[in-house]
Amino acid sequence: MVTLKQLAKELNVSISTVSKALNNSEEIGEDTIKRVKELAALYNYKPNKVALSLKQNKTKTIGVIIPNILNHFLAKVLFGIEREATNLGYNIITCISNESLDKEKQSLLLLANGSVDGFILSVAEETQVKNEVEHFKRTISQGLPIVMFDRVAHDVMCDKVIVDDFDATYNATKSLLEEQRKNIAFMTNINNLSVGKLRERGYTKAILEHSKQDPLVLKVKKKDDHQKKIKSFLKKNKTVDGVIAADSTSGIIAINTAINLGLKVPKDISVMGFASKSDSNHALPRLTTIRQHAKAIGASAAQILIHRLEHMHLNEEVKTKIVKTSLVKSKSTL
Amino acid sequence: MVTLKQLAKELNVSISTVSKALNNSEEIGEDTIKRVKELAALYNYKPNKVALSLKQNKTKTIGVIIPNILNHFLAKVLFGIEREATNLGYNIITCISNESLDKEKQSLLLLANGSVDGFILSVAEETQVKNEVEHFKRTISQGLPIVMFDRVAHDVMCDKVIVDDFDATYNATKSLLEEQRKNIAFMTNINNLSVGKLRERGYTKAILEHSKQDPLVLKVKKKDDHQKKIKSFLKKNKTVDGVIAADSTSGIIAINTAINLGLKVPKDISVMGFASKSDSNHALPRLTTIRQHAKAIGASAAQILIHRLEHMHLNEEVKTKIVKTSLVKSKSTL
DNA sequence: GTGAAAGCGCTAACAA
DNA sequence: TTGTTAGCGCTTTCAC
Numbered sequence: 001m002v003t004l005k006q007l008a009k010e011l012n013v014s015i016s017t018v019s020k021a022l023n024n025s026e027e028i029g030e031d032t033i034k035r036v037k038e039l040a041a042l043y044n045y046k047p048n049k050v051a052l053s054l055k056q057n058k059t060k061t062i063g064v065i066i067p068n069i070l071n072h073f074l075a076k077v078l079f080g081i082e083r084e085a086t087n088l089g090y091n092i093i094t095c096i097s098n099e100s101l102d103k104e105k106q107s108l109l110l111l112a113n114g115s116v117d118g119f120i121l122s123v124a125e126e127t128q129v130k131n132e133v134e135h136f137k138r139t140i141s142q143g144l145p146i147v148m149f150d151r152v153a154h155d156v157m158c159d160k161v162i163v164d165d166f167d168a169t170y171n172a173t174k175s176l177l178e179e180q181r182k183n184i185a186f187m188t189n190i191n192n193l194s195v196g197k198l199r200e201r202g203y204t205k206a207i208l209e210h211s212k213q214d215p216l217v218l219k220v221k222k223k224d225d226h227q228k229k230i231k232s233f234l235k236k237n238k239t240v241d242g243v244i245a246a247d248s249t250s251g252i253i254a255i256n257t258a259i260n261l262g263l264k265v266p267k268d269i270s271v272m273g274f275a276s277k278s279d280s281n282h283a284l285p286r287l288t289t290i291r292q293h294a295k296a297i298g299a300s301a302a303q304i305l306i307h308r309l310e311h312m313h314l315n316e317e318v319k320t321k322i323v324k325t326s327l328v329k330s331k332s333t334l
Numbered sequence: 335m336v337t338l339k340q341l342a343k344e345l346n347v348s349i350s351t352v353s354k355a356l357n358n359s360e361e362i363g364e365d366t367i368k369r370v371k372e373l374a375a376l377y378n379y380k381p382n383k384v385a386l387s388l389k390q391n392k393t394k395t396i397g398v399i400i401p402n403i404l405n406h407f408l409a410k411v412l413f414g415i416e417r418e419a420t421n422l423g424y425n426i427i428t429c430i431s432n433e434s435l436d437k438e439k440q441s442l443l444l445l446a447n448g449s450v451d452g453f454i455l456s457v458a459e460e461t462q463v464k465n466e467v468e469h470f471k472r473t474i475s476q477g478l479p480i481v482m483f484d485r486v487a488h489d490v491m492c493d494k495v496i497v498d499d500f501d502a503t504y505n506a507t508k509s510l511l512e513e514q515r516k517n518i519a520f521m522t523n524i525n526n527l528s529v530g531k532l533r534e535r536g537y538t539k540a541i542l543e544h545s546k547q548d549p550l551v552l553k554v555k556k557k558d559d560h561q562k563k564i565k566s567f568l569k570k571n572k573t574v575d576g577v578i579a580a581d582s583t584s585g586i587i588a589i590n591t592a593i594n595l596g597l598k599v600p601k602d603i604s605v606m607g608f609a610s611k612s613d614s615n616h617a618l619p620r621l622t623t624i625r626q627h628a629k630a631i632g633a634s635a636a637q638i639l640i641h642r643l644e645h646m647h648l649n650e651e652v653k654t655k656i657v658k659t660s661l662v663k664s665k666s667t668l
Numbered sequence: 669g670t671g672a673a674a675g676c677g678c679t680a681a682c683a684a
Numbered sequence: 685t686t687g688t689t690a691g692c693g694c695t696t697t698c699a700c
Contacts, residue, residue: 014670
């Protein structure tokens with residue numbers, strides 16, 4: 001890479017002249033500016049990012065810590081973050097915590113050495129289970145702002161972008177009740193997560209308030225055979241005529257399994273679940289989905305963090321933004 | 335963040351003494367080392383990454399350019415890259431080209447300002463269609479090595495990690511022929527990509543060599559209704575008794591659609607396709623899949639790049655690594 | 669209108 | 685054993 005020094009030498013002017021010329025300083029003569037710019041263009045000069053970062057004590061880089069990149073929702077949020085950050089002139093350094101508390105701590109520590117100006121993250125499953133938050137607080141107190149999305153740690157004072165999980169399942173359940181469903185089951189493989197619990201509560205509340213049935217919940221663990229679990233559940237609970245799925249695969253599998261068992265969807269059983277558009281394609285009939293607007297969540301998180309970074313002096317209060325889900329009807333419900 | 339300067343001041347020693355002490359230099363007295371380290375620990379000192387990068391003229395950071403983060407395969411490769419890079423002491427800056435040539439150029443340019451030491455990337459669809467490679471060559475000639483994976487630009491001299499796409503479908507097709515399938519179709523929605531073409535050629539060759547049928551190919555475009563396309567294809571070609579899917583969704587949809595049309599899988603029709611483990615769950619019976627070992631591909635790419643970065647002086651020849659696919663049999667084939 | 673010098677945080681050659 | 689100094693590439697204040 002060409003440096004100011006080299007340009008200066010070749011032009012027989014000082015380094016500072018070159019610097020000022022390239023930054024269109026008023027101080028510099030017109031033809032000098034022209035000469036400098038021409039040579040810079042010729043050599044394809046680009047200011048060294050690292051030197052700039054050191055000088056200005058900011059990197060224009062955001063650390064993003066994602067629990068699981070293979071989760072379609074999280075990947076899509078990352079997509080949103082990347083796009084918005086790029087538009088606003090920031091790069092992102094991505095770490096994958098792999099749902100591990102240790103890796104999460106590690107990543108936070110590793111990047112808190114001047115590599116990034118702040119963080120966007122979703123809390124790892126293990127962290128939520130153990131309810132640890134010290135590492136977040138420490139990072140923030142070091143002057144590195146954090147924006148949490150989706151899975152957040154409520155007792156950490158920082159900006160948050162979340163989904164209306166409770167309302168989403170509450171409304172989804174009510175919508176199945178309006179179809180006159182008498183025995184609606186709730187399926188989840190994210191029962192450990194804050195969002196998973198909220199979704200279950202939304203379902204339960206709707207059932208208790210508006211139905212005569214008891215809540216009926218199937219909790220699938222990561223290591224379970226997902227298909228088998230759902231199949232035996234549906235076999236055992238033959239009167240189930242509605243399903244709310246808290247995660248993106250349970251809904252798909254529920255439809256496929258129901259059909260395999262000879263049920264008609266949605267005539268005999270209605271299925272509704274959190275999922276993305278592309279996943280909903282994997283069932284026939286297509287899954288009626290609760291969409292989380294993942295890209296918008298990512299974009300919001302990036303905006304909020306960058307706004308804070310660029311207005312650090314203002315010391316604004318932390319805020320929580322709620323991105324509303326929407327229900328996209330398809331053929332798996334009436 | 336605490337700096338050496340502050341530590342030095344508080345300890346009444348020089349900056350270089352502190353630096354050396356922290357680096358366990360032989361030159362420094364034992365008790366000085368101890369005093370320095372204690373204070374450093376107290377203040378939670380961490381060497382400033384940016385300063386180090388500037389000094390040593392390397393960032394220990396890799397630029398990763400992914401065409402589409404929502405593609406499960408690519409996301410998994412990213413996962414592999416991140417893990418391996420982290421293990422080897424590198425960070426990754428992720429850019430998403432979104433299959434756009436412009437964004438790809440943009441990202442390359444943006445990071446070639448000292449932000450990263452090298453690149454790992456998979457070529458964007460538009461880039462492959464237009465067959466542009468100049469931006470890659472320019473980057474490399476600037477001293478930033480590139481490792482390409484999966485979708486590679488053959489006329490760029492750089493390290494590559496690829497899949498045995500041709501062999502994979504050739505063998506898959508032969509395996510269906512061994513089931514005595516008489517009319518095997520090939521379905522793809524990645525016909526624009528180098529890998530998509532290779533996969534089609536593998537299928538075609540196997541058919542031409544070992545079967546009496548003509549090749550039968552269904553090309554689905556991004557904007558098509560995937561389910562509809564496959565449904566009408568299967569309706570029109572009622573004698574199709576085998577399917578090879580080049581991408582990760584066509585196989586799933588083919589199974590679900592066949593069942594919807596009243597066919598028995600695998601009795602009436604066998605389906606086999608590229609897909610990941612989690613996707614294969616979306617069909618019932620589960621899809622027999624061609625696995626690409628995405629994580630291993632990512633890890634290899636990271637290893638190769640980092641090796642090159644740390645042995646730049648050797649100027650080793652570029653190499654191409656082929657990661658063999660494997661066929662995981664499930665219930666969608668005999 | 670142009671240049672010299674300081675400084676961001678760090679390392680390392682050299683001096684004491 | 686410890687300190688001084690230069691320098692990585694850049695911006696910016698202050699002199700000329």
